[in-house]
Amino acid sequence: MQHIIDRFISYVTIDTESDPNSTTTPSTEKQWNLANKLVEELKSIGLKEVTIDKHSYVMATLPSNVKEKVPTIGFVSHFDTTPDFTGKDVKPQIVKNYDGGDIVLNKKEKIILSPNYFKDLLQYKGQTLITTNGLTLLGADDKAGITEIVTAMEYLIQNPEIKHGKIRVCFTPDEEIGRGADLFDVKKFGADWAYTMDGSQIGELEYENFNAAGVKITFKGKSVHPGYAKGKMINSMLIANDFINELPKNEIPQETKGYEGFFHVTDIQGSIEETKLELIIRDHDMKKFIKRKELVHKICKKINKQFEKQFGEDIVICEIKDQYYNMKEKVVPVMFIVDLAEKAMKNLGIKPIIKPIRGGTDGCRLSYMGLPCPNIFAGGHNFHGKYEYVPVESMQKAVDVIVKIAELTATTDFSKTEKKKEKKGKKKK
Numbered sequence: 004m005q006h007i008i009d010r011f012i013s014y015v016t017i018d019t020e021s022d023p024n025s026t027t028t029p030s031t032e033k034q035w036n037l038a039n040k041l042v043e044e045l046k047s048i049g050l051k052e053v054t055i056d057k058h059s060y061v062m063a064t065l066p067s068n069v070k071e072k073v074p075t076i077g078f079v080s081h082f083d084t085t086p087d088f089t090g091k092d093v094k095p096q097i098v099k100n101y102d103g104g105d106i107v108l109n110k111k112e113k114i115i116l117s118p119n120y121f122k123d124l125l126q127y128k129g130q131t132l133i134t135t136n137g138l139t140l141l142g143a144d145d146k147a148g149i150t151e152i153v154t155a156m157e158y159l160i161q162n163p164e165i166k167h168g169k170i171r172v173c174f175t176p177d178e179e180i181g182r183g184a185d186l187f188d189v190k191k192f193g194a195d196w197a198y199t200m201d202g203s204q205i206g207e208l209e210y211e212n213f214n215a216a217g218v219k220i221t222f223k224g225k226s227v228h229p230g231y232a233k234g235k236m237i238n239s240m241l242i243a244n245d246f247i248n249e250l251p252k253n254e255i256p257q258e259t260k261g262y263e264g265f266f267h268v269t270d271i272q273g274s275i276e277e278t279k280l281e282l283i284i285r286d287h288d289m290k291k292f293i294k295r296k297e298l299v300h301k302i303c304k305k306i307n308k309q310f311e312k313q314f315g316e317d318i319v320i321c322e323i324k325d326q327y328y329n330m331k332e333k334v335v336p337v338m339f340i341v342d343l344a345e346k347a348m349k350n351l352g353i354k355p356i357i358k359p360i361r362g363g364t365d366g367c368r369l370s371y372m373g374l375p376c377p378n379i380f381a382g383g384h385n386f387h388g389k390y391e392y393v394p395v396e397s398m399q400k401a402v403d404v405i406v407k408i409a410e411l412t413a414t415t416d417f418s419k420t421e422k423k424k425e426k427k428g429k430k431k432k
């Protein structure tokens with residue numbers, strides 16, 4: 004256990020915050036610090052083909068130790084942390100044998116991690132928790148995932164009696180700003196399928212995520228002296244407000260869960276002359292996703308019509324860009340890769356929690372790039388803020404899951420699933 008703690012701390016104490024305003028990859032120079040360290044570490048534990056490319060993607064191989072041909076599987080996580088909260092000077096605190104009470108993160112600032120608010124804490128009574136000092140995030144998202152993958156590879160090297168096929172690992176930059184998969188070389192990675200170790204609580208297994216689009220709308224106005232404005236002034240901020248009021252009131256993040264989609268206004272900046280509004284659209288269901296995009300266009304059209312005469316041209320300019328799609332479509336045809344992870348968990352006494360992701364992962368993008376890639380828990384909670392914590396026992400279990408998946412992949416007869424696929428293919432023809 005101490006080994007996992009030490010490894011995890013050696014990663015989270017390196018600041019790797021990514022930056023959405025940067026156009027380079029990695030988006031911040033400091034991500035190289037951890038990327039380069041990982042290269043050295045992967046070499047030192049005995050992995051082969053350890054590479055780092057000019058965009059800081061780290062890849063490595065654990066060669067197969069069986070004679071027969073078995074599928075090549077991959078494990079992926081990201082080393083950047085979110086720009087939403089500072090990841091500089093992370094000072095982790097270790098809470099041994101957690102008693103189920105309040106954890107004082109920062110006495111001076113009176114920052115307390117309490118099970119009264121964060122009820123999940125109670126399921127970790129008696130375990131070892133790693134928390135922040137209340138001033139930074141922790142970075143368990145996703146340095147817990149890296150810790151688990153490296154530790155699992157090390158374990159497999161040290162225990163060669165455990166049979167496994169070829170395993171590829173990859174650590175990526177800039178996942179938190181939505182670019183982790185952008186420059187991922189799927190061909191070079193060369194795995195038949197992979198898993199991101201980037202979920203939250205123990206047991207999580209995910210292969211469905213949102214379809215996602217980003218919307219940018221410009222509302223134009225006309226500024227006139229307010230004393231002489233009657234019939235002349237158009238206040239673009241009020242029109243933006245009208246637009247927001249036309250969106251379904253309850254379909255927002257704070258009112259939805261499970262498979263319920265939403266509209267989410269993320270930014271608004273305005274003056275009388277011009278207001279710019281940004282929102283995101285999310286829905287698991289492709290049909291509903293398309294309907295949501297249509298609704299946005301419809302509202303814009305309606306407002307344009309309303310001001311047609313007065314303004315002379317379109318007062319609302321709307322741009323919608325698809326961001327990513329539900330990976331379900333790419334995973335269901337190879338559902339055995341989810342079943343395999345589920346079986347691994349059950350074998351280890353972990354209750355699988357299979358639920359749709361209310362977001363996206365690198366894995367969903369990778370799935371559409373030809374690498375089917377469900378997501379497995381990394382163990383942390385309360386990502387992207389000062390209340391982030393991770394139970395060490397959950398990290399250990401994630402290591403066990405990786406090892407078990409490797410073992411099952413080498414010992415499962417995939418010829419049956421292949422046949423099923425063939426049959427399906429023939430039917431289509």
Ligand SMILES: [Zn+2]
Pocket residue numbers: 081144145178201
């Ligand atoms: Zn993550």
